[in-house]
Amino acid sequence: MLSDSPMSYSMLVSSFSSISKLWELDVLGIENPNATLSREEEKEAVQQHFLQTVCINSENRYEIQLPWLPNHPPLPSYLELAERRLAGT
Numbered sequence: 001m002l003s004d005s006p007m008s009y010s011m012l013v014s015s016f017s018s019i020s021k022l023w024e025l026d027v028l029g030i031e032n033p034n035a036t037l038s039r040e041e042e043k044e045a046v047q048q049h050f051l052q053t054v055c056i057n058s059e060n061r062y063e064i065q066l067p068w069l070p071n072h073p074p075l076p077s078y079l080e081l082a083e084r085r086l087a088g089t
Contacts, residue, residue: 046067053065 049067050064055063057063
């Protein structure tokens with residue numbers, strides 16, 4: 001059984017803190033740091049995407065495609081919610 005001494009309280013808080021941090025990283029989808037792109041590699045990929053997708057349209061304006069994240073889950077549709085809100089106004 002735990003005593004009420006400051007030392008045992010500190011160890012208990014430290015223990016719970018470590019466990020909660022591991023849980024947060026897992027929920028956030030943080031993976032092995034070696035498997036993700038470094039900042040420089042990401043910057044290079046963004047520059048390459050820009051160079052491959054930039055063009056000038058018929059109105060002499062620049063257009064590029066948005067750089068979507070690969071393997072991102074599809075976003076939910078809120079069409080019904082938006083229609084109900086519109087009907088309520």
